[in-house]
Amino acid sequence: MPIIQVKNLHLQFGGLTAVNNLSFDIPNETVMSVIGPNGAGKTSLFNMLSGFYRPTRGEIVFNGTNIVGKQPHQITAQGMARTFQNLRVFPNLTVLENVMAGMHSRTKQGLYGALFHTKAQRLEEETILSVAEECIRFVGIDKYRNRRAKNLPYGAQRYLEIARALAIQPKVLFLDEPAAGFNFTEKQDLIDLIGRIRRTYKISVVLIEHDMGLINKVSERVLVLNYGQKLAEGTPDEVLNNPLVIEAYLGKEDETDESA
Ligand SMILES: Nc1ncnc2c1ncn2[C@@H]1O[C@H](COP(=O)(O)OP(=O)(O)OP(=O)(O)O)[C@@H](O)[C@H]1O
Numbered sequence: 001m002p003i004i005q006v007k008n009l010h011l012q013f014g015g016l017t018a019v020n021n022l023s024f025d026i027p028n029e030t031v032m033s034v035i036g037p038n039g040a041g042k043t044s045l046f047n048m049l050s051g052f053y054r055p056t057r058g059e060i061v062f063n064g065t066n067i068v069g070k071q072p073h074q075i076t077a078q079g080m081a082r083t084f085q086n087l088r089v090f091p092n093l094t095v096l097e098n099v100m101a102g103m104h105s106r107t108k109q110g111l112y113g114a115l116f117h118t119k120a121q122r123l124e125e126e127t128i129l130s131v132a133e134e135c136i137r138f139v140g141i142d143k144y145r146n147r148r149a150k151n152l153p154y155g156a157q158r159y160l161e162i163a164r165a166l167a168i169q170p171k172v173l174f175l176d177e178p179a180a181g182f183n184f185t186e187k188q189d190l191i192d193l194i195g196r197i198r199r200t201y202k203i204s205v206v207l208i209e210h211d212m213g214l215i216n217k218v219s220e221r222v223l224v225l226n227y228g229q230k231l232a233e234g235t236p237d238e239v240l241n242n243p244l245v246i247e248a249y250l251g252k253e254d255e256t257d258e259s260a
Contacts, residue, residue, distance in 0.1 A: 009058035036225035091150035
């Protein structure tokens with residue numbers, strides 16, 4: 001069964017249709033890219049999947065349950081993690097603190113445990129620390145472990161967001177333009193990291209991306225949106241050679257791509 005099934009999803013902002021009757025599946029243990037021209041509805045789709053926007057209609061079935069109407073923290077607790085186009089790290093917390101702070105949606109010990117420092121609470125704290133350390137190592141920013149997030153190089157801040165998302169041990173990881181602002185070498189490292197995440201944690205990674213080279217290298221499936229609708233879906237080869245997709249992109253050739 002797919003890890004996520006999107007059924008007839010629709011999002012309306014007043015008179016503007018951002019996502020239009022969209023249906024698709026996200027298979028288990030797959031890297032999937034969502035592409036499309038500016039304004040196609042990619043971020044709106046991510047915002048609905050992660051509970052930040054409520055769809056006007058439609059269903060999002062995650063691991064067998066319809067999650068429409070749930071709050072973002074509830075969806076995170078069920079095993080969906082995401083990063084944002086604009087970084088959302090806590091600037092004055094260290095790398096380790098940032099990752100540990102992101103894990104609280106998955107903790108079980110409540111106020112009693114925190115106040116009386118019970119054995120269960122101590123065990124949970126130890127687990128949080130070791131998972132956080134493991135995720136920081138995994139993405140390769142352990143040398144910055146005790147540095148405040150605001151003092152990290154830009155690329156390391158992006159990796160910190162990924163480490164924080166991984167630390168909740170998600171079943172699906174959504175990355176919103178993870179390569180934004182990256183040079184060629186940094187993009188190669190990111191391709192390597194996404195592949196390692198998929199293989200090591202055996203989860204699905206879904207990304208919004210504009211860089212066709214990166215999409216081609218990293219994705220097993222590609223979903224193309226245009227004007228909020230599905231324009232094409234398939235392997236990178238199938239999709240990138242699809243005349244409808246080529247036309248959608250060539251149609252905006254003269255426009256400046258501000259997010260590239
Ligand atoms: N909160 C909002 N209120 C009103 N309109 C919105 C809102 N969020 C998005 N839109 C509109 O919905 C449409 C889809 O926008 P969205 O940001 O989802 O596209 P996108 O494919 O992510 O674009 P980009 O590649 O530029 O990030 C656009 O016309 C946008 O202006």
